Amino acid sequence: MQPYNILIIEDDTIVARTIERCLRGNEYRVQVTNTGVAGLRAARRKLPDLVLLDVMMPGMDGYTVCKEMREDAFLKEVPIIFLTAKNKVEDKIIGLSVGADDYLGKPFNLDELLLRVKAILRRSVHSNKQSDQAGSVTSGTDHKTHPTTPSEVDPIIRIGEYSLNTRTYVFTSPKKGKFRLTPVQYTLLYHLMTHPNKIFSPSLLLDEVWDYPSDTGSADLVRVHIKNIRESIEEDPKNPVFIKTVQGYGYTIQTDE
Numbered sequence: 001m002q003p004y005n006i007l008i009i010e011d012d013t014i015v016a017r018t019i020e021r022c023l024r025g026n027e028y029r030v031q032v033t034n035t036g037v038a039g040l041r042a043a044r045r046k047l048p049d050l051v052l053l054d055v056m057m058p059g060m061d062g063y064t065v066c067k068e069m070r071e072d073a074f075l076k077e078v079p080i081i082f083l084t085a086k087n088k089v090e091d092k093i094i095g096l097s098v099g100a101d102d103y104l105g106k107p108f109n110l111d112e113l114l115l116r117v118k119a120i121l122r123r124s125v126h127s128n129k130q131s132d133q134a135g136s137v138t139s140g141t142d143h144k145t146h147p148t149t150p151s152e153v154d155p156i157i158r159i160g161e162y163s164l165n166t167r168t169y170v171f172t173s174p175k176k177g178k179f180r181l182t183p184v185q186y187t188l189l190y191h192l193m194t195h196p197n198k199i200f201s202p203s204l205l206l207d208e209v210w211d212y213p214s215d216t217g218s219a220d221l222v223r224v225h226i227k228n229i230r231e232s233i234e235e236d237p238k239n240p241v242f243i244k245t246v247q248g249y250g251y252t253i254q255t256d257e
Helices: 013-024 036-045 064-069 089-098 110-136 184-195 202-208 217-231
Strands: 007-009 029-033 050-054 080-084 102-105 156-159 160-167 170-173 177-180 243-246 248-254
Touching: 007 013, 007 036, 013 029, 013 110, 029 036, 036 050, 036 080, 050 064, 050 110, 064 080, 064 089, 064 177, 080 089, 089 102, 089 217, 102 110, 156 184, 160 184, 170 217, 184 202, 184 217, 184 248, 202 217, 202 248, 217 243
Parallel strands: 007 029, 007 050, 050 080, 080 102
Antiparallel strands: 156 160, 160 170, 170 177, 243 248
């Protein structure tokens, strides 16, 4: 198997080289750039498998780089982890809303960074296989209150009036219309929609969706992604009707069964 290509976009040379040494020791191919513009240029020249992205950089900041990548057909599915000293919840909301997969605050533990990198790369490979195989899944019963699985002709998962296209990553809401998901949003909604009526705690979602080992990752990561999805698909995000919160337990998508 070929080594994964990791692109680091970080203006602090010491931090960048420390991460580079850590990753190279684990047999990744690593490229380091120190500005947002240089990072985008490098990504477009050679598609990375993962980007580690600083937020506070001179010129083009990390939020802008992330947004540019998500709007670029060539780069839009590349996983992105923000590495930054901006650790407030509102900072995480901004970072994840522009399309990042994860957010790790500085200073961070290199072992944890490595675990997250490995998990995201595993999930990325699994998600691609999942999408490729979606067309061959046998179709379920077509009823407006029952979930249906995609078929070769119709690659759509439906629950009630909501639907997820497994080829285009477009989610359709009866009140808000069509919304193109980021890769991690797609993986999260796919998991919830293919397990209707099951309640998932944040820790279980970190394990099953993010593929993070125990005690790795933060429940805030799940909460912020759920919040961002609700903002996009719910008519009233504070009173959601599709992704529901079961207080004290977690999140679920319910059918009428």
